[in-house]
Amino acid sequence: MAKTYNRLEIDVNKKPTDIITAVQADNNSRYLDVSLFNNGVPLDLTGHEVKIFMAKPEESGEIWNDGVITNAKEGRCEFLMTTEALARMGHLQTQISVWKDNTEILSTQIFEINVTKTLLGNSSVESSNEYGTLVLLFQNLYEAYALMTDMVSSFGKKGAVANARNIVTFWQGVEYLAKYMDTDLKGLLEKAIANSSVQGVLDLIGTSGDSGNTTVMGKENKMLNALSNMIPLYRADDYLEYEYIDTFIILNNSEISSTKSAEKTLGIFQPPEGCVKVVLTANIKGYYGSVYLGGLHGMYNVSASISSSKDLTEYQELTKEIEFADTLPSSVKITFTGGTSGTAYCNNVTIKAYRLKRVVTTELHQANTIKNYGSVASGYYKFKQCPRLDRVFTSTGDNGETFEVDHIPYVRNVAVNKDFKVFY
Numbered sequence: 001m002a003k004t005y006n007r008l009e010i011d012v013n014k015k016p017t018d019i020i021t022a023v024q025a026d027n028n029s030r031y032l033d034v035s036l037f038n039n040g041v042p043l044d045l046t047g048h049e050v051k052i053f054m055a056k057p058e059e060s061g062e063i064w065n066d067g068v069i070t071n072a073k074e075g076r077c078e079f080l081m082t083t084e085a086l087a088r089m090g091h092l093q094t095q096i097s098v099w100k101d102n103t104e105i106l107s108t109q110i111f112e113i114n115v116t117k118t119l120l121g122n123s124s125v126e127s128s129n130e131y132g133t134l135v136l137l138f139q140n141l142y143e144a145y146a147l148m149t150d151m152v153s154s155f156g157k158k159g160a161v162a163n164a165r166n167i168v169t170f171w172q173g174v175e176y177l178a179k180y181m182d183t184d185l186k187g188l189l190e191k192a193i194a195n196s197s198v199q200g201v202l203d204l205i206g207t208s209g210d211s212g213n214t215t216v217m218g219k220e221n222k223m224l225n226a227l228s229n230m231i232p233l234y235r236a237d238d239y240l241e242y243e244y245i246d247t248f249i250i251l252n253n254s255e256i257s258s259t260k261s262a263e264k265t266l267g268i269f270q271p272p273e274g275c276v277k278v279v280l281t282a283n284i285k286g287y288y289g290s291v292y293l294g295g296l297h298g299m300y301n302v303s304a305s306i307s308s309s310k311d312l313t314e315y316q317e318l319t320k321e322i323e324f325a326d327t328l329p330s331s332v333k334i335t336f337t338g339g340t341s342g343t344a345y346c347n348n349v350t351i352k353a354y355r356l357k358r359v360v361t362t363e364l365h366q367a368n369t370i371k372n373y374g375s376v377a378s379g380y381y382k383f384k385q386c387p388r389l390d391r392v393f394t395s396t397g398d399n400g401e402t403f404e405v406d407h408i409p410y411v412r413n414v415a416v417n418k419d420f421k422v423f424y
Contacts, residue, residue, distance in 0.1 A: 005033040005078070010096065012038055016111035022081055024089045024118040030081040034067075034096060035074065036108070043075035043106075049099040052079045057090025057115070067096070081113075089117045161222065177223050240386035240403065240410045243357040245272050250334050250349040251282075257345050258289065258338040265335050266291070266349055271328040274355035276403075276412075278322050283315045283348040288339020291349055293322065294332050315347065356386065356412075358405045386410040387422045395419040 010016050022030050032052075036043040054063035067079040085092065092113040098106040167173045206215025213219060250267040258264045271278075282291040334351075338344035389402055389409040400414040414420045 003029055003031060005031045007033045009035045009037065010108050010111070011040065012036060012043065012106055012108050015109040018111075020111075020113045022086055022113060022115050024086055024115050025083070026081070026086050026118075027083050028080060030086070032079045032081065032113075033070075033076070034078065035076045036096070036098070037075060042073070043098070045069050045072040045075055045077065045098065047100065048072075048105075050077045050079075051097050051099060053095050053097065054085055054113075055093040056085075057088050057092070060088050063092075086115055089115050091115070180219065180223060238358060238360040238388060238408070240356040240405060240412075241359050242277055242354040245275065245353040245355055248351045248353065250351060251346065253347060255345055255347040256336055257286070257343050258336050259343050260338050260340055263292075263335045263337050265333060266346070267334050269293070269332045269334055269351055270330060271332065272353050272355070275328060275353045276324055276356055277354040278324075279319060279352040279354075280322060281317065281319045281348075281350045281352075282346055283317050284344065284346050285313065285315045286338065286344035287342030289344025289346055290337050290339075291346060292335045292337070315345075317348075356403060356405060356410075358408070359385075383412060386412045391422050393421045 006020050006022070008016070008018055008020065020032070036045070048069070050067040050069060052063070052065055052067055056062065061084070063082065063085045065079070065082065067077045069077045079096075092115060093110055094113050095110050096108045097104050162168075162173065165176060167176060204215060206217035208217055208221075210218035211221055213222075248269055250269060256264050256266060278293070280291065280293060284291070334349060336344070336346045336349075386403065387410065389411045392411045392414070394400075394414050401412045402409050403412055404410070
């Protein structure tokens with residue numbers, strides 16, 4: 001769409017004298033390009049908003065819309081002359097205002113925009129009010145109301161225990177608990193220590209079923225009930241999962257052949273930082289061709305064999321997923337060898353690299369229930385999603401290989417032939 005701009009420089013302390021004209025019924029194509037000054041110095045609009053207010057000729061309506069800041073440091077902004085603003089010929093009484101945090105802080109002197117008559121009479125529109133700024137304001141209010149409703153719903157309402165202690169807000173509950181820890185609990189423990197009778201100490205501590213005010217356990221149970229009436233208690237579910245990093249092309253449409261144990265170097269793989277898993281893909285044909293990660297004597301490989309009775313001219317794509325218990329060296333040689341006899345061929349090799357990343361969900365989990373990780377490990381069992389170390393239990397207490405992400409330890413595999421469970 002064609003656009004035209006009326007350039008306008010306005011000093012907020014002076015009445016504008018520029019003559020500005022526009023044509024009646026032009027459709028969203030005319031803009032005011034305004035630079036605001038304060039006694040000749042550009043007005044810094046950083047962190048502010050600009051709005052324009054217009055009174056139409058012959059009291060035929062009002063316009064109130066937002067502008068766009070195009071250069072905050074130079075005080076430059078622009079305003080669209082909407083179809084409603086140009087609906088009627090005559091003089092538009094206009095004023096620009098600067099706002100911060102929904103409060104008007106500065107306005108220009110009133111100036112006029114002369115709207116001239118269009119010859120296309122049937123293109124004019126009926127004049128009415130236009131309040132774009134109010135529409136945005138109501139939308140923001142609606143979104144704020146929805147957010148507050150969700151927050152109130154999440155916190156819930158206080159119950160009888162909180163009412164009995166005149167606990168109105170969440171932080172009053174926290175202060176109540178802190179005061180108890182500093183005074184009542186401290187006094188009870190000191191009294192118990194001073195008592196030389198073992199049974200007397202046990203009587204003061206109480207049991208998990210106590211509900212009165214005479215034992216430590218009884219008072220703690222009352223405080224927990226008070227807090228549970230005020231805010232839902234849940235434990236976030238955080239774990240590690242694989243995150244794709246990049247794909248590395250080792251061999252691309254360039255055929256390499258090899259005979260028995262004749263090692264051919266295909267290229268060098270430089271693992272990216274944090275790489276703990278790769279997916280190795282190779283196109284192989286011929287007799288027992290093998291692609292090795294780390295050379296002929298490397299630990300991991302993708303291999304294939306095609307007997308002489310099969311079609312030796314047809315390539316087969318092979319893929320292998322490889323996880324690493326130790327950090328890879330900075331450079332890993334990728335090689336190709338043939339089998340016990342005959343010739344093998346390879347023409348494409350790619351490596352996809354993956355790292356571990358932390359994932360946090362807001363799912364609710366009941367304490368001491370087992371999530372879908374628990375089983376009996378046969379060999380070194382690697383988790384598809386690595387749980388936090390403090391939530392993994394093994395029969396020997398040996399949690400095996402661990403990783404630390406965001407300063408939180410996670411377990412990735414457990415020791416050989418050990419029972420393990422993951423608690424939430």
